[in-house]
Amino acid sequence: MSLAMTDPADAPTVPRWKAVAATRRGLLILLVLVQTLGGLYGMQSVLPYHGGNLLEKGILFLFAVLFAWISVGFWTAVLGFWLRRRGGDPYSLVRHYDAATLAATPLARTAVVMPVYNEPVDRTLAGLRATIEDLRATGELDHFDFYILSDSRDAEQWLAERSAWYRLCDEQDLHGRLFYRHRPVNLNFKSGNVADFLRRWGRDYAYMVVLDADSVMGGNTLTRMVRHMELAPRVGILQTSPSLINAHSAFARFQQFANRVYGPLFTAGLAGIQLGEAAYWGHNAIIRTDLFMRHCGLRRLAGFGLFKGPIMSHDFVEAAYMGRAGYEVWMEPELDESYEESPPTLVDELTRDRRWAKGNLQHAWLFFFAPKLRFAHRMAFLNGILSYLSSPIWLAFLILTSIEATRLTLWPIDYFPEQRTSMFPVWPEWHPHWAVGLVLSTLFLLFVPKFLAVLDVLLTGRRRQHGGAGRLFLSVCLELLVSMLLAPIRMLTHSRYVLEALFNVRLHWGGQNRTDETGWRQAFMSQAPGTLLAIAWSGLALALDPMFFFWSLPVALPLILAAPTSVLLSRVAIGEGLRRRRLLLTPEEQRLSPQVDAIAAPRPLNTARLTAFEAAVLDPRLNRVHRALARRRRPVDREAHEQWLQRCMSDGPEGLNRRQLNALARDADALGRLHRAAWTAPRDSYWGERVGVVKSRDYG
Structure with a gap:
């Protein structure tokens, strides 16, 4: 018991x-x-x-x-x-x-939760993969479930996370045990993300193990x-x-x-x-x-x-x-x-x-x-x-x-x-x-x-x-x-x-x-106030008393050298x-x-030649996954939403800003229409060329 x-x-x-x-x-x-x-x-x-x-x-x-x-x-x-x-x-x-x-x-049922926010996808999931594989080696993997809790705000980021999650489920045979949740409103930062998990699934587990993205x-x-x-x-x-x-x-x-x-x-x-x-x-x-x-x-x-x-x-x-x-x-x-x-x-x-x-x-x-x-x-x-x-x-x-x-x-x-x-x-x-x-x-x-x-x-x-x-x-x-x-x-x-x-x-x-x-310009911009202050302070110390000047050097000299120190390190x-x-x-x-x-050296989980949005539109399996997890509510401004969708169909996502792209990526109907339009697009169009990439051996 x-x-x-x-x-x-x-x-x-x-x-x-x-x-x-x-x-x-x-x-x-x-x-x-x-x-x-x-x-x-x-x-x-x-x-x-x-x-x-x-x-x-x-x-x-x-x-x-x-x-x-x-x-x-x-x-x-x-x-x-x-x-x-x-x-x-x-x-x-x-x-x-x-x-x-x-x-x-005996072990009790435990959730391993990993809150993420705009993190490198392959590196983050490589750590989770290593944890899963090591647990499997103990023979006790069945007592653990895994949750990726995303607060990422950019569609390109969370679509890449979701695609990588789905491929990791395939790789580790953990469908139904490894979950991905993208929170639409990132209220109260990381603590709010964990609280959202607990409200939804906390009662299903005796324990949770909290991991950072790294x-x-x-x-x-x-x-x-x-x-x-x-x-x-x-x-x-x-x-x-x-x-x-x-x-x-x-x-x-x-x-x-x-x-x-x-x-x-x-x-x-x-x-x-x-x-x-x-x-x-x-x-x-x-x-x-x-x-x-x-x-x-x-x-x-x-x-x-x-x-x-x-x-x-x-x-x-x-x-x-x-x-x-x-x-x-x-x-x-x-x-x-x-x-x-x-x-x-x-x-x-x-x-x-x-x-x-x-x-x-x-x-x-x-x-x-x-x-x-x-x-x-x-x-x-x-x-x-x-x-x-x-x-x-x-x-x-x-x-x-x-x-x-x-x-x-x-x-x-x-x-x-x-x-x-x-x-x-x-x-x-x-x-x-x-x-x-x-x-x-x-x-x-x-x-x-x-x-x-x-x-x-x-x-x-x-x-x-x-x-x-x-x-x-x-x-x-x-x-x-x-x-x-x-x-x-x-x-x-x-x-x-x-x-x-x-x-x-x-x-x-x-x-x-x-x-x-760190670049030189970035370093000098961030460290300039301290450098100038240290030069002025050490100059005053030298004018007052040579002994006071030598006393000030252990503090003043590192501040004067702050920019090159930052760059070289x-x-x-x-x-x-x-x-x-x-x-x-x-x-x-x-x-x-x-x-x-x-x-x-993490093994990549996403394709190298397509963006995450392009893969979500073109890859049939990923498109079904994203549509299944997307919302099905009507947009507030349906006319503007339709204009963004038509522009994306004809010219691709590059003509849309971040807010517009996020709106389409969250819409199951838009993803379905984009998928059908892309696969029937002329070869010399934006989506036609992308379809050629999918059909090539370099994809996936």
Whole structure:
């Protein structure tokens, strides 16, 4: 009997994880607090007036926030290193049941859902194909159904998706098990797409596994996840930690390498702190559908400006609502064979971050006003907020320290910085040794976690997976250099995104680039403001004080070089050159991985010599499929609709705009009439020539 619907009150519990989580969190807070107070004392000693005026008080406040932020990351990595040295966290969910118990647990009916929006069709379905084939190899495919949930708005795109879906059904013999749904109105973005699936089909499944368009998962991992959910009815969401794969550009390869070397430490530490109150990342996770439908509905925010309207970043909120309902959310790094891809360029990463920044800042409303949320989930909101808010805080810190340097250089020394409260002069003091110590302690917090990650690689015998100890060391040095070059660029861009979010600037929701490189013009246009600002800042620093100029270079120089950095890192040739030299290697590149190999060079599912619209009109089987799935309602403006149809019959689709083409592609009657007209058209006409392509051997 399936345990999926068991009442949580009757479910077996692991009583100690909450006490362990509380102890770990309390220790983390204590360590961060003590470390921040120490850093704050050092910073106060460095400042000339020791925090004696309003400007220096502002500097100290911003420094405290930033120092605490990096301190949290430091201790999370240390905990992750300790847990991995112990062989894993004994309190993690995957350690609750042995292999024999898991193998003896029957599977429940599960839907694998993949929301897509203007994604490369062959690459997206290659990942789904690899997942299906790996599940078939386990012998458990019959327990899974698959759904492609499309929000694509362009007819050429969703017709290609639908055609590829139909051919994939043929190829995998999954008619009636692999479904395609094109949503006519993309309300509430991805969360609305998943909600539409749940309203229509959610009650048919005990669980759903959510994949992104660039996701791929192993069959053994999927079956393990279902069995863990069956054995633990109190668990509402089980999240894997995806590894980055299939990187070709230099930028993506650096991200992929960092994910595979540093990621295990940070995810192990984060999972150890959160335990059963983890976050949900929106994909590569399994969800108990009945609980999700009952407790995780997203109401519109009732605030003002940014804090009014639909929730953009839904995943953290859904995890918090699941926890509020009394159920557990686990993130398990030990669930392997879970993969996704990195954005190929810096421009694409920052474009994605623009949407994420606004979505994470919205969580401030829930952090303060949502009732009955668990402490750990409020902290997850705060972590997401600070991941973007830390950038303008850093920028403000740089501005205030620049003002301090300018004031001390150009204005006379103020011996009475607080005239109303002091009758005695305050003598400015400089302690260079304190400044050196403060810089070294900050670098210690930033870089020691990375060296611990390298040590973990060496101690666990994974050095060969990264090209050997020598190449691993060289790769880490290169990654550190690139990360230092990118940090100021991200800081300035994220600061702009935070301001746009606070002023509630409307965002365009677009598909993500997966392959294109960055051009020089695009790079200079996007990075010009930061470059000019950095040149002006470093020039001012040089005019004020040579020491201040050298202090500014670690931030100013990367911003000055931002455009060439962006272009060069986007180059596939550079990324592949690093790979040939066995630098930035990852385990999946060193050993055979069926899932990764399947998406490295995806087999095409659509014809190369016809557009998706042409194939929908001409191919008899595809035409029947598209007509069967098209609507049969009468158009609002029948006269205009008929004119578009006649124009398409005589001149082809090139004379129609996007709206007109979409209207014809959604109309079953129009597709049928176009099919008949095309196959009876003269040979020298547009459609006659296209029919010749269909009849040739090159088609399909």
